[in-house]
Amino acid sequence: MTALLSIARLRKRHGEHTLLDLADFAIEAGSATVLTGVNGAGKSTLLRILCGLESAEIEEVRFFGQVQRMAPFPVTMRRAIGYVHQHPMMFATSVAENIAYGLRASGAPRAEIDARVDEAVAWAGVAHLRERHAPLLSGGEKQRVALARARVLQPQLLLLDEPTANLDGAAREAVIALIPTLIAAGSSVVMACHDRDLIGLPGVQRWKLRDGRIEYR
């Protein structure tokens, strides 16, 4: 089986300090992985490297078996990999326009954008917030809009950085309820998190980052 993304030797240094020094690893298509580790272990950095927001020394990257050059970050990978930040930024416009942003960037037709945004807001349970000004939403609502905004692009790999961090109560539960549906829809998902409920989701493999290396659990 060809891995969705396979990486041979990834190293990330900050000055003299080596933050990550990973041997070969791969993310399989349709898999769900939780990335754990103490604060500062490099979880967020690894996700940011995988979606092209940070550079690293990498011996070889294969995306669906094809060798890729990482600088500049390949357009095929940019389109196929979604990333949701721990504290999602909302554009200063409506929820619907936020979700439509990536579709507009890809040049999707207007009718298709409208239909997919309708489906996305319903999936995330934010249909009632559709016309609200996104920056004014609560933390949990922003997280759900950010998930919908990434999911609407139908990424093959979705990277979630602490999706439930700083959320509590119903907001956290609402986000946790969305994750299995992402996995069930066929996207590979990699989550950096400490949340026991996410770590304990069925079918989720666990990678622990320690001393710059991955320990498979």
Place this chain on the structure above:
Amino acid sequence: MSLSNALHDALILLLSGDAALWHIIWVSLKTTGIALLLATPPAVVLGYGLARGEFRGRRVLIWLAQATLAVPTVLIGLLLYLMLSRQGPLGGLHWLFAQPGIIAGQVLIAVPVLLAFTLAAVQAIDVRLAETALSLGAGRWRVMLTVLREARFGVMAAVITGFGRVISEVGCAMMVGGNIEGATRTMTTAIALETSKGQFAQGIALGIVLIVLALLINAGLMLAQGDDRLRGRV
């Protein structure tokens, strides 16, 4: 002439539609408008590039851009005069003592202001915004437009400050334009000339126009900001 008499005569000049006075106002607005149209796009793009770019020499360029804010406009006028004079490298353009010469000077004066203010406005925007746009598949230009949209009030302030600096400038317009009546006489050069002749009415009339313009433009910016605040969009 007393101040009250001068003010009275100034208002008469303005309200009577004095052709010479309104032509001077038209020349000022026209040259300033064209200069801003020419200067704003490249200055905003450069300001964005300096704020967000990662390249060798970036800090030196920021230092130079900010330092040019302090260059006296009369020095820009002198340099431009030498460039545009008959023996100068750009003498063949015949822009000296013509409106294109004034516009060229105004562009040179406006660019550093626009650039420095845009730079500051973009630097104030959270970098995660550009990262979000990038991770959603936006290309470089769309990312830039997204960030500039978020920084729009800062960019609008840049344009207004640039407008203020250019329309109130006298040294460069005097040297390069020559203050020729009916051709290159602007509001500021006219005020300087009329005052030197002891005729204050026209100078006061033009001063009133400059003040009204400043008030109107800033009111426009405040209304735009206030409107967004009312909708919770700031």
